[in-house]
Amino acid sequence: MSAAHGMVAQLARFAGALRSGGFRVGLSEEIDAAAALALVDLLDRAEVHRTLRIAFRLPRDAWDAFDRLFEEYWDGRHVPQHPALDHALERESLRPAQWRWDGQRVRLEMPDERERPEGDTPGYSPEAALRRKPFEEFSESDLAVMERLVAQLARRLATRRSRRRVPTAARGVVDLRRSFRRALASDGDFLKLARRARPLDETRLVILFDTSGSMDVYTRVLLAFAFALRRVVRRVEIFAFNTTLVRVTRMIAPGKVLRSLESLSAGVPDWSGGTRIGACLAEFVALHKDVRVDRNTVVVCVSDGLDQGDTELLERSMRELRSRAGKIIWLNPLLGDARYRPECAGMRAALPYVDHFAPAHNLDSLRGLLRLVA
Amino acid sequence: MNEQIRATQAAMERWGYVADPEIATAVYLAREMRKPLLVEGEAGVGKTEIAKVLARMLSTELVRLQCYEGLDSNTALYEWNYQRQLLRLKIAEREARNPDELEDLIFGREYLLERPLLRAITRREGPAVLLIDEIDRADEGFEAFLLELLSDFQITIPELGTIRAEHVPVVVLTSNRSREIGDALRRRCLYLYLEHPGFEKELRILRGKVPAVSEQLATTVTRFVQRLRAQPLRKLPGVAETLDWAQALVRLHRDVLDAETARATLGCLLKDEQDIKSTGEERLAELLAYAAAKD
Numbered sequence: 001m002s003a004a005h006g007m008v009a010q011l012a013r014f015a016g017a018l019r020s021g022g023f024r025v026g027l028s029e030e031i032d033a034a035a036a037l038a039l040v041d042l043l044d045r046a047e048v049h050r051t052l053r054i055a056f057r058l059p060r061d062a063w064d065a066f067d068r069l070f071e072e073y074w075d076g077r078h079v080p081q082h083p084a085l086d087h088a089l090e091r092e093s094l095r096p097a098q099w100r101w102d103g104q105r106v107r108l109e110m111p112d113e114r115e116r117p118e119g120d121t122p123g124y125s126p127e128a129a130l131r132r133k134p135f136e137e138f139s140e141s142d143l144a145v146m147e148r149l150v151a152q153l154a155r156r157l158a159t160r161r162s163r164r165r166v167p168t169a170a171r172g173v174v175d176l177r178r179s180f181r182r183a184l185a186s187d188g189d190f191l192k193l194a195r196r197a198r199p200l201d202e203t204r205l206v207i208l209f210d211t212s213g214s215m216d217v218y219t220r221v222l223l224a225f226a227f228a229l230r231r232v233v234r235r236v237e238i239f240a241f242n243t244t245l246v247r248v249t250r251m252i253a254p255g256k257v258l259r260s261l262e263s264l265s266a267g268v269p270d271w272s273g274g275t276r277i278g279a280c281l282a283e284f285v286a287l288h289k290d291v292r293v294d295r296n297t298v299v300v301c302v303s304d305g306l307d308q309g310d311t312e313l314l315e316r317s318m319r320e321l322r323s324r325a326g327k328i329i330w331l332n333p334l335l336g337d338a339r340y341r342p343e344c345a346g347m348r349a350a351l352p353y354v355d356h357f358a359p360a361h362n363l364d365s366l367r368g369l370l371r372l373v374a
Numbered sequence: 375m376n377e378q379i380r381a382t383q384a385a386m387e388r389w390g391y392v393a394d395p396e397i398a399t400a401v402y403l404a405r406e407m408r409k410p411l412l413v414e415g416e417a418g419v420g421k422t423e424i425a426k427v428l429a430r431m432l433s434t435e436l437v438r439l440q441c442y443e444g445l446d447s448n449t450a451l452y453e454w455n456y457q458r459q460l461l462r463l464k465i466a467e468r469e470a471r472n473p474d475e476l477e478d479l480i481f482g483r484e485y486l487l488e489r490p491l492l493r494a495i496t497r498r499e500g501p502a503v504l505l506i507d508e509i510d511r512a513d514e515g516f517e518a519f520l521l522e523l524l525s526d527f528q529i530t531i532p533e534l535g536t537i538r539a540e541h542v543p544v545v546v547l548t549s550n551r552s553r554e555i556g557d558a559l560r561r562r563c564l565y566l567y568l569e570h571p572g573f574e575k576e577l578r579i580l581r582g583k584v585p586a587v588s589e590q591l592a593t594t595v596t597r598f599v600q601r602l603r604a605q606p607l608r609k610l611p612g613v614a615e616t617l618d619w620a621q622a623l624v625r626l627h628r629d630v631l632d633a634e635t636a637r638a639t640l641g642c643l644l645k646d647e648q649d650i651k652s653t654g655e656e657r658l659a660e661l662l663a664y665a666a667a668k669d
Contacts, residue, residue: 026561028561029561032409035407036403039407040379040403041375041379044375044376046395047379047395047399050395050396051399053396054399054400054403054564054565054566055403055564056565057412057560057564058565058567059414059565059567060415060567060569063567162444162513163442163443163444164446164515165444177454180454180459184477295514323557326553
């Protein structure tokens with residue numbers, strides 16, 4: 001076997017090891033790496049290392065894992081299963097989980113559990129007071145007020161204009177290029193000016209809802225929020241999940257939150273049961289290919305991350321979503337509690353892939369969401 | 375180390391860029407493999423500077439395309455000089471010319487305004503250095519368009535036909551990672567990630583770029599900034615900020631750094647209100663003590 005051939009074979013094995021370690025290293029990376037290695041001093045270990053990093057196009061957050069893999073591989077030791085995952089986990093200091101089952105739902109156990117302070121003062125406008133009111137305390141009439149408010153907030157989503165200008169038949173700035181072309185047809189007279197304007201840049205939303213028991217108190221209000229969004233933004237897809245994933249976009253009658261909720265709990269099996277987030281996300285990624293998830297899509301996952309399933313599956317699905325979506329927002333109602341730390345396994349696995357990790361326990365926090373989305 | 379990489383490193387240093395082996399390797403590989411170089415990293419670590427130094431090294435023209443949200447291919451490629459074309463048409467009315475002839479005339483090369491990308495591929499004297507700065511700010515649509523250009527290095531103008539690159543330019547793309555660059559574009563490039571420089575490197579950059587600074591002040595300033603970067607800040611100061619700060623201190627004729635001067639000139643380093651506020655007297659004193667220490 002020639003030296004060059006041996007090098008290529010070794011490179012291919014190394015690339016394979018990288019792939020199984022969770023790196024996105026494709027054939028074009030391998031080809032570039034081979035071409036690059038032919039140009040450098042192969043006896044200089046540091047130089048080979050640098051060259052591979054450049055040719056494999058590894059982003060900064062993958063360096064540590066890559067370095068470890070490089071070392072182990074070059075020393076001929078066994079390749080670990082998931083270096084990228086190990087790395088992500090190391091960043092958070094690990095403390096034991098603090099969840100307690102109180103007979104009805106899973107609760108956060110705090111060292112100094114105290115009464116939640118009352119946020120609302122009499123004499124406020126209902127909306128102002130509602131904004132701070134925790135969802136646990138929402139009544140039916142609160143829901144109606146909230147729907148109005150949310151609709152108003154959600155409109156902002158649908159009215160963001162792109163910075164680019166595209167041809168339009170309506171008003172806009174004069175497009176000289178096209179006007180000129182038109183004028184040629186009439187001997188250089190500008191009979192009608194062509195115009196350009198900024199199109200509406202509609203964000204697509206995919207909302208994935210956790211309807212398991214631990215989310216019960218929030219589900220109703222958060223779903224109401226999703227309904228309101230749907231009325232304003234045309235391109236919203238809503239999924240509910242617990243142990244299975246159900247597409248609920250069409251089960252929803254806008255404006256009738258309660259009735260929709262009833263039909264939902266009838267249509268979604270195991271409503272208020274346990275959760276298998278990983279399996280449900282994997283199903284979403286694998287099966288719902290018709291739901292477009294691209295750079296214009298914001299994926300909103302609403303869950304407390306209390307997963308009973310496979311966290312490795314959750315991690316893999318999150319990585320897949322990350323590579324496709326423009327933005328991933330994880331709303332966790334528990335985050336509204338200042339003492340909360342995302343320490344359960346599911347949440348830890350998902351966090352490295354999330355752009356915004358935000359609370360969703362009152363209307364003010366949902367307002368924050370609109371800012372993130374638009 | 376490969377001789378040519380060493381030579382690249384030396385050449386970059388000669389032109390005022392302190393390059394560590396990683397940077398030299400990336401620049402060398404990009405040139406040899408004729409691939410664009412995608413440089414990512416925080417603001418102020420010297421991404422753009424790489425392209426500038428390359429242009430000086432190769433003694434060629436630097437063509438720069440600054441990306442922004444809403445940048446479209448017209449602005450990046452070419453535009454017709456409509457005003458001139460109109461004028462020509464009006465004059466032509468009196469001359470009663472043949473229409474075909476007229477069209478050839480007003481869609482000639484001299485009515486074409488070259489924008490950066492067209493300029494980069496039509497340079498005759500040799501390959502230009504094309505800097506596509508902050509590509510993460512442009513829309514994805516523009517990225518796709520760029521992809522086509524970077525693979526074929528030719529541009530089709532409907533009125534003129536296809537223009538092929540005279541010389542394939544040396545392309546450097548930079549990104550602040552405000553969003554992820556698409557996979558397809560990434561695949562076309564070699565990749566370099568720049569970090570904030572370490573103490574030795576930053577000191578060398580500082581001495582090179584601000585010769586007026588005394589040895590002692592340069593050491594103090596560099597130690598201060600290195601320590602400052604370890605603080606939890608919203609916006610870490612880059613090398614550019616270090617240079618600005620040293621420059622300011624030189625102008626103020628300060629040879630030693632005291633608390634009062636540091637406080638007054640902190641705006642050179644920290645460009646975020648909250649960062650300035652969070653750097654209180656106590657922390658400032660601690661930073662200064664660290665900076666002044668000898669070890």
